Amino acid sequence: xxxxxxxxxxxxxxxxxxxxxxxxxxxxxxxxxxxxxxxxxxxxxxxxxxxxxxxxxxxxxxxxxxxxxxxxxxxxxxxxxxxxxxxxxxxxxxxxxxxxxxxxxxxxxxxxxxxxxxxxxxxxxxxxxxxxxxxxxxxxxxxxxxxxxxxxxxxxxxxxxxxxxxxxxxxxxxx
Numbered sequence: 001x002x003x004x005x006x007x008x009x010x011x012x013x014x015x016x017x018x019x020x021x022x023x024x025x026x027x028x029x030x031x032x033x034x035x036x037x038x039x040x041x042x043x044x045x046x047x048x049x050x051x052x053x054x055x056x057x058x059x060x061x062x063x064x065x066x067x068x069x070x071x072x073x074x075x076x077x078x079x080x081x082x083x084x085x086x087x088x089x090x091x092x093x094x095x096x097x098x099x100x101x102x103x104x105x106x107x108x109x110x111x112x113x114x115x116x117x118x119x120x121x122x123x124x125x126x127x128x129x130x131x132x133x134x135x136x137x138x139x140x141x142x143x144x145x146x147x148x149x150x151x152x153x154x155x156x157x158x159x160x161x162x163x164x165x166x167x168x169x170x171x172x173x174x175x
Contacts, residue, residue: 006074007040008101009112011093012083014069019044022069022088029086038079041072043112047133068093070112075099111170120147120169128154128172135165139175 014022023042030039045064050057069089073079080099084091094100107113111132122128122142130138140154143164150169155162 007072008075009107010071010073010075010099010101012069012071013090013093014067014088015090016067018088019063019067019069022086025086025088026069026071026083029082033082035079035082037074038076039071039073039083043070043072045070045111049134064110070102070110072112075101108170111168113170120145120150122152122169122172122174127175128152129175130154130156130165130167130171131173132171133167140165142172 012022023044026039026042030036046061047064048059048061051060052058071083073083080092083089084097091097092099102110102112109131122145124142124144126142128140128142130136130140135156135158138156138158140156142152143155144153146152151166152169152172154165154167154172156165157163
């Protein structure tokens, strides 16, 4: 598929805890109206955290941006009307409710797009900065790169000791 320069990431605001319902409603609207070439991706970024309760560890997903859904779409007045009239959507994020596209830096920082293995040029031993997640702004050294999982293990100095942390490709940058 060739890259369309008119397709950009936009943010819509939803009612609290309605993100998944809005995503489902948008997917139905896209399918019913044949808009697959207009809205190409819908994302609700989540991060996994380990919670310990009653001595048992459990992985819990938390929405990174509660109340927001991200759309990769070709913006037009018709698309604005269709999206804003979807049940649960309160409007686009931008001045006076007009959609404002995210910059490439914002897209990278929010982790909306996966980094392809070909574009990833970090190796074991490289110094990196964590750019998203719970350890944002921490510095570390890459210990291991797993191309098939698109993850890296980074050794971070925290609480007076070296701690290994597993991160996705788009969560780090080389320094």
